[in-house]
């Protein structure tokens with residue numbers, strides 16, 4: 171009989187600790203499939219965040235280092251500069267990337283570090299129990315915005331992908347989601363493209379994934395998937411946000427000096 | 428061997444490169460800017476050399492973590508306020524047992540303070556500095572030659588014990604020029620099995636500081652503690668100067684020890700038999716070595732450019748064995764040998780010993 175579905179080789183045989191309906195496990199699987207397809211397991215180093223994915227080394231069978239909260243892109247920079255021929259990816263949540271680690275992310279992007287960031291935007295701090303994130307929706311109730319997020323007090327949801335796309339150092343940025351079979355396939359394509367972008371030496375690539383968090387959104391998994399379509403993706407529109415053509419080594423304006 | 432005349436900060440940069448440092452990340456802050464400037468110039472000239480001006484001291488230390496995990500000798504440098512920012516990463520290095528070298532050219536504090544020399548970061552450096560209960564090896568050079576030697580040694584010690592090692596000096600040492608002879612670096616001893624470079628065909632590695640299981644967490648802390656005990660037993664270093672006949676021994680490190688030597692010359696000319704005990708390793712502190720000197724002299728006077736930090740380590744070593752006096756000037760002013768000479772003349776009486784014992 172032909173096997174049509176199996177565990178990716180770069181995944182360990184452990185059961186995910188994630189809540190039912192959580193997007194992290196889907197994102198993990200997609201990354202692992204891409205690692206297998208690109209054949210980069212042996213040259214890959216993953217940098218993990220503080221956040222729900224802090225234990226992702228229990229699932230990925232690749233070299234992994236855990237960064238302090240938000241510092242992943244700095245640690246990834248250190249690894250990639252030390253080992254330019256390795257593939258380095260950084261897995262981050264929205265609190266990790268857009269709040270405490272915004273400086274490290276922004277500057278890694280601005281330097282055009284040749285790394286790939288997988289950015290899980292679930293509009294809350296999942297691990298610490300559902301507090302407001304920089305990406306929480308206006309009006310969204312969280313444990314630290316019990317009356318709903320108010321722009322006057324809390325500012326606005328940060329559109330990381332759009333902001334980063336303005337930086338000349340970034341080469342490929344796409345926003346996806348994992349709330350339906352079709353969107354999952356799209357997300358996988360985006361992740362693959364982002365890794366390929368790094369392999370081709372094109373600089374900073376980022377895939378933002380709008381990711382359901384039923385537990386902290388206080389919704390069922392199905393309601394969560396619907397909320398992404400009906401609410402979240404209105405503030406965070408899906409699609410390719412930036413895709414620079416391959417860098418021509420000589421005479422490219424992005425390379426001065 | 429050729430002697431070179433170079434400024435302390437630049438010497439540190441050159442010594443690091445000779446020791447095999449191939450990664451430097453840092454953020455400008457006076458009085459150590461010549462270190463990143465030197466590295467920016469020199470590192471790209473050596474094979475594999477990477478220099479990054481990071482967006483902050485926090486980013487710098489986390490870049491160093493990455494490079495260290497990748498198996499490259501890595502260093503960062505800063506001065507007091509920047510070292511405070513690095514503590515998160517230093518704690519991580521300690522937790523993950525990764526080697527790295529950190530330079531602190533101390534300046535006046537607390538807060539933004541000022542840029543004049545100080546020894547106000549002794550507590551921060553020798554007590555771990557960040558959260559969680561850990562140690563870093565701390566070396567306190569007193570000459571530019573020693574800055575070269577200890578920087579090279581710091582890389583070896585960091586590798587040997589898989590621990591962050593710090594050079595604790597101040598703006599005066601960093602700006603000072605003295606002739607230096609670089610010693611031959613030792614070949615690096617650091618197993619490839621510890622380097623995170625991609626799993627290849629083999630088993631994947633994990634470097635982590637998070638240990639959720641309480642018993643496992645405790646065991647990890649005991650493992651670190653056992654390592655710290657080994658270091659404390661085997662890596663202490665000190666210098667003693669004119670102690671053979673000393674009735675009074677000054678205890679000072681770094682810049683303060685230089686000032687103390689100047690004072691000792693004057694005091695001896697005035698007929699007082701004064702010597703110096705100079706800790707070179709600030710952690711581990713040479714406790715037993717210092718206590719040995721209590722057999723020779725009953726009188727000790729601690730001299731620091733702070734209101735009394737190393738003083739606590741001296742008291743742990745000597746309390747109950749000898750009389751301990753103290754003179755300190757907190758950051759902002761560099762005391763002179765004449766000042767210290769006068770202090771000793773006042774505080775010490777040949778018959779009564781140290782009169783003003785520190786309470």
Ligand SMILES: Cc1ncc(C[n+]2csc(CCOP(=O)(O)OP(=O)(O)O)c2C)c(N)n1
Pocket residue numbers: 219220221222223239262263264265266267290292294295296297298303
């Ligand atoms: C310096 C520091 N501050 C706070 C925390 C606590 N903390 C851990 S994860 C987290 C937020 C995680 O949220 P996010 O990045 O959105 O990831 P998620 O858990 O939702 O996947 C926080 C605040 C920490 N580990 N370190």
